[in-house]
Amino acid sequence: MDITVVELLVPAAPSTFAQAALFLLRVFMGICFIRHGWPKLRNLQTWAQMLKTPAWLCFLSAGSMWAGGIALIVGLLTPLASFAILVSMAYAMVLEIRSGFPFIAADPYLIPEGDYAGPMGVGEPPSWEKAAMYVVMCLVLICCGGGLLSLDTLLLEDLLRIWLGV
Template sequence: MFKRFLRVTDVPFSASVGLLALRVVIGVAFMFHGWGKIQHPFGWMPAGAPVPGFLQALAALSEFGGGLAWIVGLLTPLASLGIAATMAVAVAMHVSQGDPFVSMGGHSYEAAAVYLGISLALLLVGPGRLSADAAIFGTKR
């Protein structure tokens, strides 16, 4: 069942190239985004933050590890699910603080919402043929 979940939907080659470009660019962004967090995974948020240390560690792992997984296209659905959960929490935290969607220099939830959308797209569409998932688990129609 798990292997079936990781099989890649067979998409046209041009779509696979587009998905590869998206995965690499966003994966690198997430690795940079998560780098500082992975250095102190249980305490990267300010003291008194409402998020327990183990959830901070999961967020750090999903950002840094998920970014790496996206780059190579390995375990893409799991990486996408972790990043989607992390970005959904980030959006909710920004919204609860009254941050706007877009801001000219202040806090906003624009980036978190864009990352959430991309993670959902990769979760639903998959990494494409040019991925480790396709090489290891095969494709499905």
């Protein structure tokens, strides 16, 4: 089975219902990652120092979140935007695992009062669950595409077929 460039960049979803669900996932993730990436871009040095990571690497990560979020909302190059975000989230998982965080933290309501106070005060204990969920969501968009109302489907697929002569 040969996969074409068009099929890699604009995968087809199996049904209209599935495409609507992919649209919802794509827009939701896009909004989340614009909100995750922009503050990191604006406070790049602080974020880099906190992570003990080179600023250029933090810039690539935050930039992929912000620009990838914009691309996801409009559905432009959805698999590539998702892959860029996936790399950042996989790196976040590595950092959180290396810090000894559990996959799923104890429910904050089950922790005795006064036993947990994080860097921002009392709240949700750290875990790598959220980063892992974003990795899985990115994998779904990489494999299935952006769904309905994406520039990939509405514009890019036809342009790629013309350009590649498929």
